Amino acid sequence: MLKGCVVLLTVNRYKCCYCGACVGVCPSLALELVETWLEISADCTECGLCTRICPVGALEVKA
Amino acid sequence: MKCDVVVVGAGPGGSMFSKTAAEAGLKVVMLEKRQEIGDPVRCAEGVGKRALSKMVELDSRWIASEVKGARIIAPDGTSIVMSEDKGGAEVGYVLERKVFDRALAENAARAGAKVLVKTRATGLLRKDGVPCGVTAMRFGEALRIDAPLVIGADGVESKVGRWAGIDTALKLKDIETCAQFLVQDSSIDDSYCEFYLGNSIAPAGYVWSFPKGKKLANVGLGVLGSRSKPGEALRLLRQFVDKRYPNGRAVEMVVGGDPCSGPIESTVADGVMLVGDAARQTDPLTGGGILNAMEAGIIAGEVAAKAISAGDVSASGLKEYEDRWRATIGRHISRSYEFKEFFVKLSDDDLNRLLGSLKGEDLTKTDLRGMLRVLFRLNPKLLWELRHLVI
Numbered sequence: 001m002l003k004g005c006v007v008l009l010t011v012n013r014y015k016c017c018y019c020g021a022c023v024g025v026c027p028s029l030a031l032e033l034v035e036t037w038l039e040i041s042a043d044c045t046e047c048g049l050c051t052r053i054c055p056v057g058a059l060e061v062k063a
Numbered sequence: 064m065k066c067d068v069v070v071v072g073a074g075p076g077g078s079m080f081s082k083t084a085a086e087a088g089l090k091v092v093m094l095e096k097r098q099e100i101g102d103p104v105r106c107a108e109g110v111g112k113r114a115l116s117k118m119v120e121l122d123s124r125w126i127a128s129e130v131k132g133a134r135i136i137a138p139d140g141t142s143i144v145m146s147e148d149k150g151g152a153e154v155g156y157v158l159e160r161k162v163f164d165r166a167l168a169e170n171a172a173r174a175g176a177k178v179l180v181k182t183r184a185t186g187l188l189r190k191d192g193v194p195c196g197v198t199a200m201r202f203g204e205a206l207r208i209d210a211p212l213v214i215g216a217d218g219v220e221s222k223v224g225r226w227a228g229i230d231t232a233l234k235l236k237d238i239e240t241c242a243q244f245l246v247q248d249s250s251i252d253d254s255y256c257e258f259y260l261g262n263s264i265a266p267a268g269y270v271w272s273f274p275k276g277k278k279l280a281n282v283g284l285g286v287l288g289s290r291s292k293p294g295e296a297l298r299l300l301r302q303f304v305d306k307r308y309p310n311g312r313a314v315e316m317v318v319g320g321d322p323c324s325g326p327i328e329s330t331v332a333d334g335v336m337l338v339g340d341a342a343r344q345t346d347p348l349t350g351g352g353i354l355n356a357m358e359a360g361i362i363a364g365e366v367a368a369k370a371i372s373a374g375d376v377s378a379s380g381l382k383e384y385e386d387r388w389r390a391t392i393g394r395h396i397s398r399s400y401e402f403k404e405f406f407v408k409l410s411d412d413d414l415n416r417l418l419g420s421l422k423g424e425d426l427t428k429t430d431l432r433g434m435l436r437v438l439f440r441l442n443p444k445l446l447w448e449l450r451h452l453v454i
Binding site: 017018019020021022023024025026027029031032033034035049051052053054055056057058059060 | 297
């Protein structure tokens with residue numbers, strides 16, 4: 001994906017329990033957990049690994 | 064700000080490092096991105112008694128309960144008791160991590176380490192390409208901390224290693240995705256830890272119940288990442304708890320990812336050492352990581368003191384850390400990784416057969432390793448692939 005485009009990975013902040021498992025599997029260093037706030041950078045390639053590891057299903061790659 | 068060593072993360076690994084290094088005379092600054100150390104918890108809180116008491120003076124404020132032994136339950140309901148002192152080598156105390164982590168950080172502070180909370184490392188400082196500290200964000204303001212040595216004790220979501228060129232990204236097959244409730248229920252056995260196995264209740268993982276006293280227990284489960292789909296851990300946990308504790312009350316919820324990759328290729332780089340979950344030093348079979356992180360923190364603290372006084376913090380100057388943790392923790396988790404890689408392939412029938420074979424065996428003085436040896440003796444054909452680990 002070109003940088004500056006809209007990233008299609010979304011986090012449901014009402015579900016996220018800010019555990020950081022998604023950050024640990026992200027191959028592109030695109031996620032950062034700032035206390036209770038998950039930041040998604042433009043480096044995200046929408047590979048979806050984080051959505052599968054999320055224990056509560058808070059992450060989704062929108063089609 | 065200038066110091067000898069900056070530590071990123073104030074969990075058990077970071078705090079034990081900071082205490083050890085500060086006691087050896089180093090000027091230590093430990094950063095914690097959260098405003099409160101130890102909270103929210105991401106852990107089942109079980110630890111072995113003996114190993115813990117060797118590293119820290121026990122304190123009743125952070126011991127929630129003491130368990131007598133462990134019960135392992137097969138998919139068909141067969142239950143095996145592993146007990147007393149020996150079973151307790153794996154799980155003997157159930158901690159109150161919120162209090163425990165804080166106490167370890169206080170010990171580090173008492174030894175002279177400076178602790179900065181609500182301070183998040185954002186990158187490495189470099190001079191001629193070599194790391195020489197970190198940039199950080201402290202309560203919304205940029206901060207620069209110059210230090211010849213950086214310790215990555217930043218947990219499952221570690222960035223320090225990756226900034227330094229060490230690939231710590233976890234493959235889905237090398238992380239368990241976990242969910243846990245603190246359950247209150249009158250049927251909870253306050254003196255035994257329980258482990259439930261089965262591919263339908265926790266695919267390539269297990270369900271645990273660690274009692275915290277007064278009919279409370281951490282009831283949780285892990286699912287191997289490669290067998291998981293979005294929200295799977297929480298969905299399976301709800302299913303298990305509804306069935307096992309229909310009248311139970313979940314008074315707390317905990318989630319997290321548990322590395323189970325076994326030893327990674329490198330945990331040092333020029334000016335950088337990784338400890339604990341950041342170094343993926345968790346036991347891949349049990350998921351236990353507290354004691355390994357603490358031990359690695361102590362080793363790294365001793366090596367840091369030598370390296371700083373010798374003026375050599377290059378990767379080769381830090382090699383002693385690599386050698387020492389691999390000889391102890393590393394050997395153990397390599398074996399556990401092989402066991403894990405084997406056990407995740409087993410069907411429920413295999414699990415039933417294995418645990419069923421233990422009926423009538425006296426396991427009252429057996430630890431996990433001893434039990435694996437008995438299993439091998441009784442099921443040599445099924446466990447043939449593991450013979451080199453058991454003999």
